[in-house]
Amino acid sequence: MARRALLTDRERELIEGGGDTDDELRYQAVSRVRRKIQEELTEDIDILRENHPDLYAELREVVCESN
Structure with missing residues (x-):
């Protein structure tokens, strides 16, 4: 199981964006x-x-x- 720091996996996906990311969810x-x-x-x-x-x-x- 992967551990997370500040962002959940879903928050990472939404914030990174992408073609199918809903603006409201982001x-x-x-x-x-x-x-x-x-x-x-x-x-x-x-x-x-x-x-x-x-x-x-x-x-x-x-x-x-860090960079």
């Missing part, structure tokens, strides 16, 4: 991901920063320095 996927970033991810980041600085540093490196 909009909903973007909204869900935006909510995850603003609410859930920020809380997880705070927990890592306060309780496991090494993991926080790894996350920061991947997010801030």
